[in-house]
Amino acid sequence: MSVYAIFIRERTRNAGELETYAEMVTPLLGNSGATVLAAYGAQDVLEGPSPEGVVMVSFPTMETARTFYDSPEYQAAVRHRFLGADYRSIIVQGVDG
Template identity: 40%
Template sequence: MTAYIVFQRESTIDQQALDRYMERADGTLATHDVQALVDYGRHEVLEGPPVEGVVILAFPDAAAAKDWYLGEEYQEVVKNRFQGAIYRAVLVDGVDAGTLH
């Protein structure tokens, strides 16, 4: 079942560190089966506190998402994101077409 990692950037704390992350993060996806569905496009917060940006990545399943996120290559790069901004990252399973709870 398709799984998604949803990133919300809540606030920037070090733009240079965030820039280093942005320069390298896409390269960590090259060998993974992933599709970017949202990449810091225009957004409107309908509930909750404001966010600076949103990224949504689709993977074939949760194991594939974790393989990328927990992998050595991304873990080396993510250090810059942790220094550069406050984010929330959530792994969520998708649903079969037309299925809602």
């Protein structure tokens, strides 16, 4: 059953740090078995405040998503995201369809 990692950017604080994060994370995602489903595209916000951007990534299992997130390589990259912007990040299990 697929799981989805959702990253919601609320407010940018340092665009340079986000660029560094993007440069570091792109090859990591490519090697992880993940599939990027959406990345900062147009939004039609139905409820609540509009985020600056949303990224949604599919992983085969919860374990592979957590292994990716907790890996030393991603943790080295994610510190730049933390410095660059305020985000909410969620991993959610999909449903059997």
